[in-house]
Amino acid sequence: MLRYVALKIGRALFVVWAAFTLTFVLLFVLPANPVDLLFDPAEINAIPPEVRERVAANYGFNKPVILQYLDRLGHALTGDFGNSVQSGRPVTAAILDMLPSTLVLASGALALALLIAFVIAFVATSTRREWVRNLVEALPSGAVSVPVFLSGILILQIFSFRLGWFPAFGDEGAKSVVLPLVTLAIPVSGPIAQLLVRSFATEFHSGYVTTSWAKGATRSGIIIGDVFRNASLPALTIASITFGNLIAGSVITETVFARKGIGRLTQTAIDTLDVPLVQGIVVFVAAIFALINLIVDLNYPLLDPRLRATLAVSTPRAA
């Protein structure tokens, strides 16, 4: 068990370190002249050479690559990813500033997505009408097929411009989060719903359900009492896909609704080639990803007694 935990923690740390190294190679080593990336592309020709050299020295670009790497890595370990080129503020502060806004959006969207997914799985399992089941089962693949920017624009058009129920843009007040939240929930719900529909169906035909039938339970009683608990656990296995969808979705959603947040920050950082900020965001996202996976990996045995039993008797290789 201890080896299992150590292995998982080691892997998580490796992923974060490797994400740092990968972005370092992509952003600081591969570009022919990384100093150019630090300036606004529109003003690049107007910058005198001595300023360039000073900036290069300031960022350590005149040092050998390996020294630059170790220097940046050393600072990154203390949470220092340098300063944003555009704003001059520390990268870490810029990210932490935007975090609450995205966190509200993403957690709200995740909650709504889970609700949608469970309703779809519940209806698909409980209905006796074939056409209802087919219709409901088609919804998740529709949800992942519609581009987020289109659903955002449609939702904006209907609920803001036509009906005037919600503000179209900005981040003032609780009302402004509703439309982005719904927009983001749609693509996130798709894969979760697909998985739940499958695992609900599997559990619904298992032995303990037959026992419950025999004891006189009702259809919805069985789904809520027996199937729901056992079929929900596999949803954890796609936590990483869900997280990726949330991040990708929030980039587009925050752009469509002009909301501030990590997604918009990423887009501006890429647009302005704000190299330190881009690296900071990618490492930050990879770190959260690794953390989520670690939590899932470590909690899965606690939640699923069968897995705990295998872990106790076998070597961690089997896990």
Place this chain on the structure above:
Amino acid sequence: MTVELDTPGTSAAPAATAAGEWSGFARSLPKRLSELGQQPILVVSWIIVLVVIGWAIAPDLFTSYSPYDGNTNASFVPPSAEHWFGTDRLGRDLFARSVYGARTTLTATLLAVLVAFGIGTVVGLVAGFAGGFVDTAIMRVVDVFLAIPSLLLAMVVVSVLGYSTHNIALAVGISSIASFARVMRAEVLAVVTQDYVKAAYGLGVGRLGVMVKHVVPNSLSSVIALAALEVGTAVLAVASLGFLGYGAPPPEPEWGLLVAEGRDYVAVHPWASIMPGVALAIVVIATHRISTSFRKDHRR
């Protein structure tokens, strides 16, 4: 995307070569066609996809309007019999722009899938076949690529390569290499334990020969199913990056860019972004439907 790995049992037919599978495919073609007749949605999906491929190959057959020249007196005309998707700010026919845009977007999609499929398959094959340290090293790198959400990774890659539709395609392809590598490796690991592989070794076939003649043809089917699924995902990714403005410069028609251009006028002239966007969504739904049917065929 969740991808179910098929059990080694599916490749049970001893030394079933790719050629053998294809002749089986041809023989069951009439049966397949009659099955198709019972699935109207699948038929419609195929028609949509074929029409859009037609748009990409010969756009001038589908519209008489130019995608670049507009009539400024007729700007923001709502959808009508004359202008199916309406016109944009410069009076350009949006249907024509969507039709011509198919070439840009679909070429980029094809390139992206080829990059991901080509590199991912080779990486997965090497990892699974070599095993040991090579396998561990490759798979840890794959883990890292999986840890960065693909849109974010594609954005970073495109910012390094420079903004253009080709670079978007490369970026989308690179960001999906990892999932192909993982599926291919799992398949290879399953195939190498099969009896026919051991038999081939026993007959004195070299490692390279076994890999080319037995392992590759028998591992490819899952990766091909993934590639079919990836087409829809790649169209979306390409259009999303185009929407964010990392693709072709504005006069070019590209589906994501078309939606982005119309977005500025969404309050007054909603169709300018919604019509191209809906067309895009329908194409993605259709490709999705087709790739699911491939997966079902494949599982049988």
